[in-house]
Amino acid sequence: MNWKTLRGFIKKEFRQSLRDPVMQRLIFLAPMLQLTVFGFALNNETRDIRMAIFSKPNDTVIQRFQDKALASGWFIKANVSENDPFMSIQSGEAEVAIVIKDKKVEAATLLEPVPIQILISAVNSLRAQAIESYVQAILNDTLTGNNSSQKLIQIETKILYNPRMETSYFLIPALIGIIICLITVLLTSMAFTREREAGTMETILSAPIQKWEIILGKAIPSTLLAAVNSFLTCSAGAVVFGIPFTGSLFLLSLVLATFIFTTVAIGIAISTISQTQQQAMMGSFLFLFPALLLSGLMFPVENMPPFMKVFSEINPMTHFNYIMRNIILKGGDLEFVLIHVGVILGIGIISFYLAFRNFKTTLN
Amino acid sequence: MDSIIHLETSSISKAFGKTRALDNVSLKLKPGILHGLIGPSGAGKTTLMRCLMGLMSPQEGEVKYFTDNERRPFSKLRDYIAYMPQTQSLYADLSIKEHLEFFKEMYQIPSDEYEKRKKNLLEVTRLAQFEDRLAGQLSGGMYKKLGLMCSLLRNPKVLLLDEPTNGVDPISRREFWELLYDLKKSKVTILVATAYMDEAERCSFVHVLESGQLKNSGEPLHLLEKYQVSNFDEIFLKGSNNVI
Known part of the structure; x- marks a missing residue:
């Protein structure tokens, strides 16, 4: 060479x-x-999720959930023209709809649980997955915080290396x-x-x-x-x-x-x-x-x-x-x-x- | 190296698929003279050149290299054989000067020697004033001269030129041939492949190649007499039947 x-x-x-x-x-x-x-x-962070809530008026639990969701910065309030959860998603006005039909969540008992339905538009499946996990996380947080005196198990998550x-x-x-x-x-x-x-x-x-x-x-x-x-x-x-x-x-x-x-x-x-x-x-x-x-x-x-x-x-x-x-x-x-x-x-x-x-x- | 180099091919054949580009060609290049390799397009001139330069290996037969009549391996003599391909073979985006610098390094020419040769070559080719012009912007004649300069830079003993004047205007062609005559004086063995039959008469020795076969070799006048024609065009115009 x-x-x-x-x-x-x-x-x-x-x-x-x-x-x-x-x-x-x-x-x-x-x-x-x-x-x-x-x-x-x-940027695969999911932001500005349009959320619509269909619940009985003055449901304090749902109210708290909504406050938390909006404060998280991930969600915004959807402008819904009709009072039909499915139509709100179909029309694209909302991406996620939280539906509680019969009574307030706070009235739930062991004998008479209150079902909460979450409708998510999965037109974009990656976004849908993110929305689901966000909603569940905030719901869990809201519900466990509801009667915190009874908390037996506390989950404390700490994210390492990339905390945010x-x-x-x-x-x-x-x-x-x-x-x-x-x-x-x-x-x-x-x-x-x-x-x-x-x-x-x-x-x-x-x-x-x-x-x-x-x-x-x-x-x-x-x-x-x-x-x-x-x-x-x-x-x-x-x-x-x-x-x-x-x-x-x-x-x-x-x-x-x-x-x-x-x-x-x-x-x-x-x-x-x-x-x-x-x-x-x-x-x-x-x-x-x-x-x-x-x-x-x-x-x-x-x-x-x-x-x-x-x-x-x-x-x-x-x-x-x-x-x-x-x-x-x-x-x-x-x-x-x-x-x-x-x-x-x-x-x-x-x-x-x-x-x-x-x-x-x-x-x- | 002062010894004389000469080349021979002994019945070489090369086929591409069904086409026999070279068919049993035995050719001898006597040292120190200007040889012409003539034949129409597709006669196998380029393939023969490439075989002589070791760029292609024949399927049958072999190319032999000699110094002072002693057979030597190609690798020993490669440095003394220069080749100028027919196709565009220079870098369009490099200037004349940059080409010479590049080949200086490629041929490992010492700096003082390089300066001397460069000056001389630029003078005889009359390209000195265009030193900084990019090869892509040179005229056809200048481009060919640059190609020749690059191959002459290493002071070769054998020079293989594949259609060096193809597509060049008549005046530049004449200039190019004058350059070749000058080289002849310094005892360089030159082989010029050409499809211009009039150029055959300028050579000291002519090899006629057609359809991959070497039809004849000899001095130009001798060959014309043999074919009983007045110029080389007629050899091919008369049809291949007349090619003895």
Whole structure:
């Protein structure tokens, strides 16, 4: 391996990628923009739930329930035009209707319980689940508080690491991973196909340059660009969203470096099996979408069927998310982090091996 | 390295699917002279060039490389053989200067040597004033000259040029050939593939390739006499039956 040749190759790559002003913006500004926009928009906290209550007048328990619900900030009062609970949901005026028909809740006895019916619109099932748990939590709270002298069991919940259950704490680390993945896999998967389509591959292959030098010459520039990008996105995460980053910065850098290495290797592997840039692009998305969907960001890995779990476990993004959450929120358990870093590294090494094996130095 | 390099192919064949791009081609490139490889489009010129450059491996036969009549492996001589592909093979978004810098590193040319060659090449190609222009913005003739410059940068002993004047205006073509004549003086073995038959007469030795087969080799005048024609166009115009 000749370092001067490699350096010349890398210089050329940088000149090419950064010559185009549009590319410059795409490489550096787009990730920051994505992080900010997605971070704010991808908010799965359920708010402004339109709630309608149909009960006997002056039911003090229900009154207290309503006060608590409105004070929580999750609910708002629905404007209901008709006195029919089902119609209020059907018309979209309310998303949840609390229905108590015959008597006041406070009049309930063991012999004559009062049924409370909750109607929830599940047009959006994620939102419906959230509404159900909110309503039940507030109802429980209201009802147990009703005769607190008789409380035998007290449930005291303390939420650790993310006490306010901020969604952004969960989303931003994963978004950093997605952005790194997009930049590295897409950029590097184009690496060889672009040369092949432009005809320049023939020139490179006829020069006395080693296979390793060509592969590293393509891998190193993407790695450096991704490193700069991950620093920028992490900073944006800390400044804009106040992500705590409680763990050590050294561990964080180690994780980012490993993840970048692996995604670059995957990009290069895709590049070596694609003939055209179009194929490389399709190949990248074939990796990116499943990687994203099976990373535990959208659906918890624990809930997946065993068959899918396997894919989830060989997905570098899953491990990246595990570690990033661990480091950012919990402060990072060294053993836990190292195990998952090892898995990511393993995937990277295998991808690099495949890329090296598939890379042909002839035009046959 | 001062020794003379020469190349030979011994009955090489290469097929792509059912198409036999090269069919039993045995060709000898005598050192130090300007060879022409002529034939219509699809005759197999590019495939032959790629085989000579080690970019493709023939299915039958082999390409042999010699220094001072002693057979050597390709890897030992690769540094002394330069190749200019037919297709656009430069980076549209890099300037002339950046191309030369890139190839300097690729060919591992020492800096003082590089400066000397660069100055000389820019002078003979008359591209010095366009040093900062991007390859994508060069005219057809300038583009080809830049390609030639990049392959000459490493002072090759063997130069393989695949249709270097294709799509270039007549004046630039003449300039290009003048460059090649200059090179001939420095004892570089040159092989020029071309579909322009008039260019065949400019070579010292001509190889006629048609449908993947080497039909003839010889000095231009000798070949014209043999076919009993007045110029090379006629060889192919008369139809392949006449190609002996």
